[in-house]
Amino acid sequence: MDKKYTMHVDVDAFIPATEEEKEYMVQMRPSSTFFKDGVKRLLKNRVATVSFFIIVLITLASVIIPMFWPYSYDSMLGVRPGRPVDASYNNLAPFAYGRTELKKIDAGERVFPHIFGTDSSGRDYFIRVVYGTRISLAVGFFASIIVLIIGMTVGSISGYCGGKVDLIIMRIVDIIYSLPDMLLVILLASVLKMTLGPALEGTALEKIGSNIISLFIVFGVLYWVSMSRLIRGQILSLREQEYVLAARAAGARGGWVIRKHLLPNCISVVIISTALQIPNAIFTESYLSFLGLGVNAPMPSLGSLASDALNGLSSYPYRMVIPAVVISLIVLSLNLFGDGLRDAFDPKLRN
Amino acid sequence: MSPKTLKYILKRIGLAVLTVWVVITVTFFVMHAVPGGPFMSEKAVSPAAQAALEAKYGLDKPLMVQYITYLRDVVTKFDFGPSLKQRGRMVIDVIRDGMKTSVKLGVVAAAVAGAIGIVLGAVAALRRNKLIDKIIMVITTAFVSMPSFIMGSLLLALFAIRWAILPANGATPQGLILPIVTLALYPMAYITRLTRSSMLDVLGQDYIRTAKAKGVSGVKIIFGHALKNSLIPVITYFGPMLAYIVTGSLVVEQIFAVPGIGRAFVSSITNRDYPMVMGTTIVLAVLIVVMNLVSDILYKVVDPRINLD
Numbered sequence: 043m044d045k046k047y048t049m050h051v052d053v054d055a056f057i058p059a060t061e062e063e064k065e066y067m068v069q070m071r072p073s074s075t076f077f078k079d080g081v082k083r084l085l086k087n088r089v090a091t092v093s094f095f096i097i098v099l100i101t102l103a104s105v106i107i108p109m110f111w112p113y114s115y116d117s118m119l120g121v122r123p124g125r126p127v128d129a130s131y132n133n134l135a136p137f138a139y140g141r142t143e144l145k146k147i148d149a150g151e152r153v154f155p156h157i158f159g160t161d162s163s164g165r166d167y168f169i170r171v172v173y174g175t176r177i178s179l180a181v182g183f184f185a186s187i188i189v190l191i192i193g194m195t196v197g198s199i200s201g202y203c204g205g206k207v208d209l210i211i212m213r214i215v216d217i218i219y220s221l222p223d224m225l226l227v228i229l230l231a232s233v234l235k236m237t238l239g240p241a242l243e244g245t246a247l248e249k250i251g252s253n254i255i256s257l258f259i260v261f262g263v264l265y266w267v268s269m270s271r272l273i274r275g276q277i278l279s280l281r282e283q284e285y286v287l288a289a290r291a292a293g294a295r296g297g298w299v300i301r302k303h304l305l306p307n308c309i310s311v312v313i314i315s316t317a318l319q320i321p322n323a324i325f326t327e328s329y330l331s332f333l334g335l336g337v338n339a340p341m342p343s344l345g346s347l348a349s350d351a352l353n354g355l356s357s358y359p360y361r362m363v364i365p366a367v368v369i370s371l372i373v374l375s376l377n378l379f380g381d382g383l384r385d386a387f388d389p390k391l392r393n
Numbered sequence: 394m395s396p397k398t399l400k401y402i403l404k405r406i407g408l409a410v411l412t413v414w415v416v417i418t419v420t421f422f423v424m425h426a427v428p429g430g431p432f433m434s435e436k437a438v439s440p441a442a443q444a445a446l447e448a449k450y451g452l453d454k455p456l457m458v459q460y461i462t463y464l465r466d467v468v469t470k471f472d473f474g475p476s477l478k479q480r481g482r483m484v485i486d487v488i489r490d491g492m493k494t495s496v497k498l499g500v501v502a503a504a505v506a507g508a509i510g511i512v513l514g515a516v517a518a519l520r521r522n523k524l525i526d527k528i529i530m531v532i533t534t535a536f537v538s539m540p541s542f543i544m545g546s547l548l549l550a551l552f553a554i555r556w557a558i559l560p561a562n563g564a565t566p567q568g569l570i571l572p573i574v575t576l577a578l579y580p581m582a583y584i585t586r587l588t589r590s591s592m593l594d595v596l597g598q599d600y601i602r603t604a605k606a607k608g609v610s611g612v613k614i615i616f617g618h619a620l621k622n623s624l625i626p627v628i629t630y631f632g633p634m635l636a637y638i639v640t641g642s643l644v645v646e647q648i649f650a651v652p653g654i655g656r657a658f659v660s661s662i663t664n665r666d667y668p669m670v671m672g673t674t675i676v677l678a679v680l681i682v683v684m685n686l687v688s689d690i691l692y693k694v695v696d697p698r699i700n701l702d
Contacts, residue, residue: 216408217408217411217412217415220408220409220412220682220685221412221415221416221678222416222636222639222640222677222678222681222682224636224639224640225639225640225674225677225678225681226416226419226674228643228658228662229419229420229423229424229670229674230423232662232670233423233424233426233427236427236665237426237427321538325540328540328542329540329541329542329640329644332540332542332644333643333644333647333659333662334663335662345540345542348542348543348546349542351546352546352648355546355549355550355554356550356554359550359554359555362543362546362547362550363547363550366539366543366546366547369540369543370535370538370539370540370543373538373539373540374534374535374538377538
């Protein structure tokens, strides 16, 4: 019996490797991580890279420009304390100046130009567009984060627990998913606008404005469902993957499997859908602002700027065109960048 | 129809009914959570008159009783109560009047979007990577990333003000042209992209190669095999498209002053006309839910291979 066994084992396999054989084990180039691979793929995608730079540029501009700009978004230039309102500042054309500013120029002083002119209340329009961009981007970003947190929590609970918990959560998700979201957004936003205003008075949140808070609440209530569905599906299907089985068979513990296999595969999907959620939120915010349910005046957002411009459309069409172009540019580049992210980090999702 | 399909349809109908109930309930309780109540208007009303008004509209009863009464009236009689701001008119009459214009607007927009979108999508797929394909894709990408209110305002600025070829006021039949175009552009662009990708998918299938090998003419392949099969995913878009048109019409009717249900809805929000807000939300929600239901079922019936669960 013993002899038969020894015949099955190839003794050569146990001889120490020669130097020549060890050569094969030397890494010719450093191993690439999942993240590095993705970034490399992303950089190859020219459309996504350009979109990314546009987003970064717009974001930086909207953060930095208000710091040094001599005008602020809510100061009416024609209004000076103790003097009658100087109407010459209202509705200035691009690069035009108000009466007192013209006097200063005649006196040899330099006056900072109003690049896009001023609006009907004499506020510098350029800084309003910049500030509105900042508000719109911030709303889009934070709304997506809220959606991400709620969706991820509920989705992972549903996926991990399974059974009855999963069933109940998924039925609720089904119902919320089939609700006509926009109608309820309008309904909730209009009601919250009335109820939140007095409730927030005096608190730190008042500065943000009841309308933005209600927008966040609306997003938190209605838009988490697709994110939670996605994450639940991911966790359910990843748990059954062969490589998880292989890792388990090789002796990996639960924590290792989750850290090394489930999370990295999940996170790309999460980041991608969050990135694609941002333009959605910006869209919704501008839509609500247009209906008068967005940010509180005098704070501008791109939607409310466009909405205000509708009144003077025949005389000042550029006031509509500028926010329209900015909003379309942001949404378009975020969408293209999100698509690029998806192609780079999750080739499985590509259609 | 197989029993499985039937079961699926019944399940979908059940979910739709549940959704409508949730919409009615949420709308009711959300609107009643507003402080002040509907009669806290600008005019000061004496407490006695206020009590009489509340008694007349049943607002003095407990909330649950009001809810059940409301639910019963809505389900059995489509009765949403009287409008608070338009004296002497019932909400359902206002909705019906607005619907006449809005349905016209929506149906024409959907038809235009569907017809042009399918043609453009098919052209783009058949001329893949040629100049015409690239032009179509760039234009549709631009349309897809432009909110409807911006599109509407730009069209208004160009066609009604700058060139003055079309009327800006949507109350006349001619004035409906611009709102229809505004509403149709986004779904049209979406349908174009959808048709293009599904057509490309179909053109790569084995049965197309078989048909080609058998010597079937190009026209017959395109219309008999490719187009027919590539339209299946487009069917699923009809539900979401209606939802888009309904919400889009809220701003488009505002921009072009179209006397439709969307404008009535927006003005009822600003006027705080609660029964009107509730009624319009419910009617529009039912419309969207039903359309989604129809397009889902149609999808399933057209192609039994599809497993939607």
